[in-house]
Structures are given as structure tokens and as C-alpha cells.
Amino acid sequence: MPTTVIDEIIEKTENLTDEERSELMKLLLDQEKKNKPKKKGYVSPNTIWVKENSKNYRGMHIALKDGELIATGRTIKEANEKAKAKGVDKPLLHYIPAEDEEVWGGW
Numbered sequence: 001m002p003t004t005v006i007d008e009i010i011e012k013t014e015n016l017t018d019e020e021r022s023e024l025m026k027l028l029l030d031q032e033k034k035n036k037p038k039k040k041g042y043v044s045p046n047t048i049w050v051k052e053n054s055k056n057y058r059g060m061h062i063a064l065k066d067g068e069l070i071a072t073g074r075t076i077k078e079a080n081e082k083a084k085a086k087g088v089d090k091p092l093l094h095y096i097p098a099e100d101e102e103v104w105g106g107w
Helices: 005-013 018-035 045-057 076-085
Strands: 060-065 068-073 092-096
Touching (some): 045 068, 045 092, 060 076, 068 076, 076 092
Antiparallel strands (some): 060 068
């Protein structure tokens, strides 16, 4: 005997035809799409970390993996070596300029 509304729905869906089951699934998926907030696009966890934490690491090289700080260093090589020592082979290596530092991007 069903104890919850979900149990009752599951029991009733067992008697549906394949066509009815497909129609129900389509209806549920359509409702889910309507209720989900619209995403503007994917943002990497590393990007979020840099945006939220960069002020604390100005003038340093950092190594990130999946939105977590793995290592820091005065040089990119130092940050990478520290990350590798912690078992992270391919971290995102990033330099955060000092507040008064001019950043030059090339030609």
C-alpha cells in the first residue's frame, strides 16, 4: 500500500503504456526546463576562485585545480613545483599582478 504521494505515482506509472510513459517523461522534462534558472554560461571554478581571492595573493604566482588553491610561489616555476610535490600534475598557473603593477599584454 502506497505511503507517500511519490509511492502512489510510481505505482500508477507501472500500468502505463510505453506511449503514455514517454508522454509523462516529456511533460516532466518540460516542467523541469521551465523551472530551472537560466544560465548565462559556464564559469570555471578557477575563474571564480581568482575573482573572489586574488586580492590576497597580489604579486604572486598561484597554482589552482578545480577551484582550489594548490600552491603559491614568487615565480611560476616555484608554484608549479610545489603543486607537483602535492600530486597535481597540471594545475592552472596564474600570475596575480600587484595592485600598483602595470600589466602589459603584448603587441
